Amino acid sequence: MCRMNMYPLKSVPVFKERIWGGRKLQEVFGKDLPPGEKIGESWEIADLPEGQSTIGNGALCGQPLGAVVRRYPGDIAGTRDFPPRFPLLVKFLDAQDVLSVQVHPDPQTCRRMGRGDPKTECWYIIRAEPGAVIYKGLRQGVTKERFAQAIADGTTADLLAMVPVQPGECHFIPAGTAHSLGAGLLIAEVQTPSDTTYRVFDWNRVDDTGHPRSLHIAEALESIHFDVTPDTLPVTTVGRLVDCEYFRLDKGHQAAGGERWLARGCGRVLIFLTGRGTILSRQAEPVDFRAGDCLVIPAVFEGAMRCAHDTEYLTVTI
Numbered sequence: 001m002c003r004m005n006m007y008p009l010k011s012v013p014v015f016k017e018r019i020w021g022g023r024k025l026q027e028v029f030g031k032d033l034p035p036g037e038k039i040g041e042s043w044e045i046a047d048l049p050e051g052q053s054t055i056g057n058g059a060l061c062g063q064p065l066g067a068v069v070r071r072y073p074g075d076i077a078g079t080r081d082f083p084p085r086f087p088l089l090v091k092f093l094d095a096q097d098v099l100s101v102q103v104h105p106d107p108q109t110c111r112r113m114g115r116g117d118p119k120t121e122c123w124y125i126i127r128a129e130p131g132a133v134i135y136k137g138l139r140q141g142v143t144k145e146r147f148a149q150a151i152a153d154g155t156t157a158d159l160l161a162m163v164p165v166q167p168g169e170c171h172f173i174p175a176g177t178a179h180s181l182g183a184g185l186l187i188a189e190v191q192t193p194s195d196t197t198y199r200v201f202d203w204n205r206v207d208d209t210g211h212p213r214s215l216h217i218a219e220a221l222e223s224i225h226f227d228v229t230p231d232t233l234p235v236t237t238v239g240r241l242v243d244c245e246y247f248r249l250d251k252g253h254q255a256a257g258g259e260r261w262l263a264r265g266c267g268r269v270l271i272f273l274t275g276r277g278t279i280l281s282r283q284a285e286p287v288d289f290r291a292g293d294c295l296v297i298p299a300v301f302e303g304a305m306r307c308a309h310d311t312e313y314l315t316v317t318i
Contacts, residue, residue, distance in 0.1 A: 004059065004072070004075075005283045005284055006072065006075045006076075006283075006284070006298040006300050006301050007057075007058050007059075007281070007283070007284030007285070007287060007298070007301060008057075008270075008279050008284075008287045008295045008296070008297050008298075008301065008303075009055050009057070009058070009060065009065070009068070009295060009296040009297075009298070010055070010056045010057040010287060010289070010293060010294075010295050011044050011045055011053045011054070011055070011056060011065065011293075011294050011295070011296065012053060012054045012055070012056040013031070013042045013043055013044045013046075013053055013092075013294075014042070014043040014046055014051040014052065014053055015031075015033060015034060015037075015039045015041070015042055015043075016039065016040060016041035016042075016043065016051070017034075017037045017038055017039055017040065018038060018039070018040025018041060019038070019040075019097070019205070019207055019208075019213070020038075020040055020095055020096060020097035020098065020099055020183075021037075021038035021039045021040025021041070021094050021095075021096060022038055022039070022040075022094050022096035023038075023039065023094075024094040024096070024127075024186050025039055025042050025092055025094050025186075025292075026039075028126075028127065028186060028291075028292070029092070029291055029292025030290075030292065031292060038096070039094065040093060040094055040095065040096075041091050041092070041093055041094075042091060042092040042093075042094075043089065043090075043091050044090045044091060044092060044271070044294035045065065045086065045088055045089065045090035045269055045294055045296065046065070046086075046089055046090075046091075046193075047064075047065050047066035047069065047085050047086035047089075047193060048085070048089065048193055048194075048195055050195045051195075052064045052065065052066060053065045055068060057287060058284070058285065058287075065086055065296070066085065066086060069082070069085075069086045070084060072298070074299075074300075075298050075299065075300045076267050076296065076298045076299060077266070077267040077299055077318060078264075078265060078266050078267060078299030078300070079299075085193050086193060087192065087193060087246070087247075087318055088190065088191070088192070088193060088247060088269060088316060088318060089190075089191050089192065089193045089194070089195075090188070090189070090190055090191075090269055090271060090294055090316065091188070091189040091191075092126075092186070092187070092188055092189070092292070093123075093181065093185070093186070093187045093188075093189055094186055095181040095182070095183060095184070095185040095186075095187070096183060096184070097183050098180060098181065098182050098183050098203055099180045099181045100180060100199040100200075100201065100202040100203070100205075100213065101135060101156060101157075101160065101178060101179070101180045101199070101200050101201040101202070101203075102178070102179065102180065102197050102198060102199045102200060102220070103176065103177065103178050103179070103197075103198050103200065103220050103223045103224050104118065104119035104120075104121070104175050104176075104177075104194065104196060104197060104198070104223070105118055105119075105175060105176070105196060105198070105219075105222075105223040106118050106120075106174075106175035106176045106223070106225075107175075109175075109176070109222060109223045110196075112222070113219065113222060116194075116196040116219075117192075117193075117194035117195075117196045118175050118192065118194060118196070119175055119191055119192050119194035119195075119196060119197075120173070120174045120175045120191065120192050120244060120246055121173045121189055121190065121191030121192070122170055122171060122172045122173060122189070122190050122191070122241070122242045122249060123170065123171045123173065123181070123187045123188075123189055124169075124170045124187060124188040124189075124190070124241070124249075124251075124273075124314060125165050125166065125167050125168065125169045125170075125171075125185065125186075125187055126167060126186045126187055126188060126273055127167055127185070127186040128165050128166060128167050128184060128185055128186075129183075129184030129185075131164075131184075132164070132165055132182055132183070132184040132185050133162050133163060133164050133165060133182040134162075134163050134165050134171060134179070134180065134181055134182055134185070135160040135161065135162055135163070135178070135179055135180040135181075135182065136161055136163050136171060136173065136177065136179055136230050136233060137160075137161045137177055137178060137179070137228040137229045137230055137232070137233060138159055138160060138161055138178055138224075138226060138228065138229060139159055139160070139161050139229065140229055140231075142159045142226060143226060144221060144224070144226055146159070147159055147221070147224070147226065148217075148221055151200065151201065151217055154204070156200065156201040157201070157203070160178065160180070161229055161230045162182075163230050165185070168237050169235055169236075169237055170235070170236045170237065170241040170242065170249065170251070171233065171235055172233055172234050172235075172236075172242055172244070173233070174228075174233075174244070175223075176223060176224060176225035176228065177224075177225060177228045177233070178200065178220075178224050178228075188271055188273070188314060190242070190247065190249055190271075190314070190316055192246050192247075198216035198219040198220040198223055199213065199214070199215045199216055199220070200215060200216070200217055200220035200221070200224075201215070202215065237251075238251060239251060241314075247316050247317065247318060248316070248317040249314060249315070249316050249317075250314070250315045250317070251312070251313075251314055251315075252312070252313050252314070252315060253310070253311065253312050253313075254275075254277075254305070254307040254310070254311045254313075255307070255310055256275075256307060256308060256309050256310050257307070257308075258306075258307050258311075259304050259305065259306045259307070260304070260305045260307075261302075261303075261304055261305075262279065262297055262301065262302060262303050262304070262305055263302055264299060264300055264301065264302045265299060266299050266317055266318065267296070267297070267298060267299045267317075267318045268296075268297045268315055268316060268317050268318070269294060269295065269296055269297070269315070269316040269318075270289075270294065270295045270297060270305075270313055270314070270315055270316075271294050271313060271314040271315075271316065272289050272290065272291050272292065272293045272294070272295075272311065272312075272313045273291060273312045273313060273314065274291045274309075274310065274311060274312045275290070275291060275307055275308070275309040275310050275311025275312065275313075276288070276289060276290040276291065276307070276308050276309050276311070277289055277305060277306050277307035277308045277309070277311055278305075278306050278308070279295075279303050279304070279305050279306075280303055280304050280306060281301065281302060281303030281304070282303075283301070283302075283303075284301075284303075291311075
């Protein structure tokens with residue numbers, strides 16, 4: 001296996017136009033968005049057929065993330081037993097309008113239906129307009145039969161659990177949870193690498209051609225866990241935000257002039273929400289970062305993260 005001096009890998013995102021998107025990623029993070037498009041999703045760390053982020057710095061600049069992971073699995077993750085696909089999908093979402101009500105299947109449902117890839121995710125609220133909400137699970141006592149009847153009657157929204165949100169909150173959305181983002185939200189989304197999404201309700205919305213988007217009602221009804229309500233899902237704001245079988249998510253903060261040592265050991269992704277600074281080491285050139293950047297920190301790398309401004313960030317450990 002080839003060896004090289006590994007360093008923090010800065011990603012080049014893949015932008016996705018969405019009917020509910022806007023231009024907030026440019027306004028808040030300075031993202032170079034395609035002109036005239038409603039960008040709803042910025043796939044920051046992605047290794048999927050539907051989107052592949054590339055490396056934007058250093059000796060590996062311009063190479064797809066997936067190709068680098070497959071070439072240096074031990075260096076990236078600290079183990080040779082690394083899946084062929086990078087095991088995270090990290091996004092920023094700009095919800096200027098409400099998203100469709102949807103569900104992602106769990107592994108058992110994928111096996112039962114013989115298709116799809118499971119997805120568990122979490123949402124970290126970066127910005128929220130006054131009165132912003134999310135829809136997280138169903139109201140207490142909603143059954144599959146009652147939900148199916150509501151779809152037929154056009155009253156699906158009445159059965160959703162609406163949850164007010166504030167910046168700084170992290171909401172865990174395990175596979176099988178019916179969910180949607182309300183309007184006026186900018187979030188960081190961390191999830192397992194899947195784009196399998198079953199829409200069950202789209203607020204009677206039509207696209208620019210006057211046609212409604214396709215729904216996947218049978219698949220959604222098969223996938224939804226009807227006993228999931230907001231009371232069963234944690235909301236966290238400090239420290240360890242998520243600890244599930246797929247990833248761990250921690251929230252960190254460094255004051256201006258502060259320093260954090262990045263030790264060897266395991267593969268991580270750093271998601272910078274505010275501030276700016278530089279990562280320094282003896283083995284590689286300095287890597288600058290700013291709010292809106294996402295970096296893959298290889299397991300074999302060690303160095304110092306020095307913050308020039310107050311910096312808030314998320315650490316995802318694989």
